[in-house]
Amino acid sequence: MISIKRKFMAGQYKLTDKLSYVIANDYRLLQIMSRFGISLGFGEKTITDVCRQCGVNADTFLTVINYVKDGAENRPQRVEHVSVASLLDYLKRTHAFFLSFLFPNIRFHLLNAIDCSVQNEIAFLVLKFFDEYVEEVRKHMEYEETTVYAYVQKLMDGEFVSIENSQLLSRHHEAIESKLKELKKLFMQYYPQTEINEKLNAVIISIYQAEEDLSIHCLVEDNIFVPAVRRLEHQAKTRQVRTEEESDAMLVSNEEQLSEREKEIVVCVAKGLSNKEIADTLCLSVNTVTTHRRNIARKLQIHSAAGLTIYAIVNKLVTLSEVNI
Ligand SMILES: [Fe+2]
Ligand SMILES: [Fe+2]
Structure with a gap:
């Protein structure tokens, strides 16, 4: 897991803070904002007002931005005010951003930057490595959407089917991140560069940003989403036990009733x-x-x-x- 440590302001953001103030302090929160479905043009509105206007659960948004602002440490967060539905929506939008926008965009610029005019096997191997990496991320996200997110959706619909802890936790986060580290290493240590290649440098910087962005996504899943789902499971389990007890009691009283x-x-x-x-x-x-x-x-x-x-x-x-x- 890469370190997300940055200089950050003391104190937590509050629902009454202006969103413009929050974004001005950390540009990364702009991406989080857009993945929650909040668009630009919020003027002087507070977090509560903007969230209400965009139909976003303000407490969930606040939990995520405070988590990222504080350095996204790898430990479970307090989730009693988190809406799993709102968070699920945010995570799905993040997947779509990576797979449909960010990775294709990096690949486009990568192709543009590598030198195809001369025999350059390393360049094509690096491209192949990038494609394999993206494929791995795509499979991971597909697994999450078809297994974990689908399970959580059922849970929210009131259907409780227990799932193994190992299935819910994202086991492949480390593997995905180490592959991206290797890609950067390949570029920087072995790419045959004869002159300054600004385009290639820009691509490497965008890979660094993608790495950080993906790491934040994984940390939000592990430390906010999973605890919030566990809480939902606990509530569903309690509801189920209560329903079973009630139906048992009803059965007993029906059985005792003679015609x-x-x-x-x-x-x-x-x-x-x-x-x-x-x-x-x-x-x-x-x-x-x-x-x-x-x-x-x-x-x-x-x-x-x-x-x-x-x-x-x-x-x-x-x-x-x-x-x-
Ligand atoms: Fe994910
Ligand atoms: Fe994940």
Whole structure:
């Protein structure tokens, strides 16, 4: 993980700070702002006002900019005010920025900068290396979108399916970053340069910026997104347990409830009637009476005639004088 250490201002930004003041202090926050869907032209508005106007969760935006401003240390952040939906939207936009804009743009300038007029195998190997690197990042982002982000979307839709910790955490961040380090090394140490190549230098600088930008993205995923998702999972799990307990309780109370016909049969049992006598009294077949008695036993968990008699008295289905003791 590269160091994102910079000179930064003491104190955290607040929702009441003007966005223009925030951006003026650190240009990188401009990219974060645009990936949250906030465009330029915010005038003298505060963070709260701009976020409200753009439909962005202001607390989430504030958490991310304060994290980056403070040097994006690799440790979990406080996420109780973070909206996972807002953060997910931000991360998806960041992926799109890298894959559809930044990398194609770097490649375009790289092609422009490498010397194709002479035999230069190193240049083409470097280009090949860059393409392989981009492919690796693309696969990683694809994995996140189809597995991790899709899981989180389900979680937000109220569907809770537990996922392994190892699946949620982004395991490939280190691998992606080390490959980019190698690319810079290849350029600077082995690229055959005969004269000052301003174009190539500009490309190398843009690769440095991409490295830092991607590192921030990975750190936000690991230290804000993952803890926020864990919090959401915890809430979903608690909700699920509560729902299961409620439905269990409902099942128990439904099971305890006897139908009118079953109550009639309990009364007959309490009066000492046999199954045949009950069948005759209630105009049922003996088989039907047997089935009813089985259901009564299952619902009440009372299997003996004596037990049913007590149940009938306690529940005022019969009086003591009516029962056969
Ligand atoms: Fe990502
Ligand atoms: Fe990632």
